[in-house]
Amino acid sequence: xxxxxxxxxxxxxxxxxxxxxxxxxxxxxxxxxxxxxxxxxxxxxxxxxxxxxxxxxxxxxxxxxxxxxxxxxxxxxxxxxxxxxxxxxxxxxxxxxxxxxxxxxxxxxxxxxx
Amino acid sequence: xxxxxxxxxxxxxxxxxxxxxxxxxxxxxxxxxxxxxxxxxxxxxxxxxxxxxxxxxxxxxxxxxxxxxxxxxxxxxxxxxxxxxxxxxxxxxxxxxxxxxxxxxxxxxxxxxx
Numbered sequence: 001x002x003x004x005x006x007x008x009x010x011x012x013x014x015x016x017x018x019x020x021x022x023x024x025x026x027x028x029x030x031x032x033x034x035x036x037x038x039x040x041x042x043x044x045x046x047x048x049x050x051x052x053x054x055x056x057x058x059x060x061x062x063x064x065x066x067x068x069x070x071x072x073x074x075x076x077x078x079x080x081x082x083x084x085x086x087x088x089x090x091x092x093x094x095x096x097x098x099x100x101x102x103x104x105x106x107x108x109x110x111x112x113x114x
Numbered sequence: 115x116x117x118x119x120x121x122x123x124x125x126x127x128x129x130x131x132x133x134x135x136x137x138x139x140x141x142x143x144x145x146x147x148x149x150x151x152x153x154x155x156x157x158x159x160x161x162x163x164x165x166x167x168x169x170x171x172x173x174x175x176x177x178x179x180x181x182x183x184x185x186x187x188x189x190x191x192x193x194x195x196x197x198x199x200x201x202x203x204x205x206x207x208x209x210x211x212x213x214x215x216x217x218x219x220x221x222x223x224x225x226x227x228x
Binding site for chain 2: 001002003004005006025026030031032034035037056058060068070071076078081082083084085086087090092105107109
């Protein structure tokens with residue numbers, strides 16, 4: 001059993017993700033070979049790529065306000081406390097629309113974590 | 115893409131879990147066939163079973179204070195904001211040791227959700 005706090009987890013800056021910081025909360029380094037729990041912090045104006053991939057996202061918004069962009073390009077507001085499910089192969093994006101950071105947890109199967 | 119709030123998710127009382135309420139935040143009903151995100155609320159004095167099973171838990175404590183019990187019976191304090199990883203086949207328990215509710219998110223592979 002492993003217990004940790006967000007502040008103990010190393011922060012990386014994924015390539016091609018402007019204004020995005022990433023932390024792997026629980027992953028292969030902890031012995032979790034099936035599921036990976038990540039934490040993303042988007043700076044004001046930051047966004048994840050508008051993309052698709054053959055794995056799902058299970059998301060919980062932790063801090064701030066933003067929008068999801070669906071496969072038709074429609075934006076819907078989301079905020080701290082909201083849960084979002086993105087299916088395999090569904091085009092999606094998360095954008096920070098607030099004045100502060102927009103932070104969310106994003107869980108993927110192991111194949112979704114580079 | 116599905117977005118929801120905790121207050122919109124039905125509450126169940128799992129059999130054999132005294133003082134425990136459960137909500138399936140994201141699961142097969144949402145199209146998530148690989149990973150299930152659940153939310154547990156333990157009343158004061160409540161606890162999950164001290165048990166083992168062939169799947170992992172990825173946990174985030176949302177509200178309150180409690181302890182984990184590891185496979186040797188050792189208790190360790192946990193509180194809101196902490197992340198816990200329990201490996202497959204590792205004996206474990208979560209207990210509420212506070213005066214209010216103890217609430218946590220618990221993510222499992224599909225086979226771990228009855």
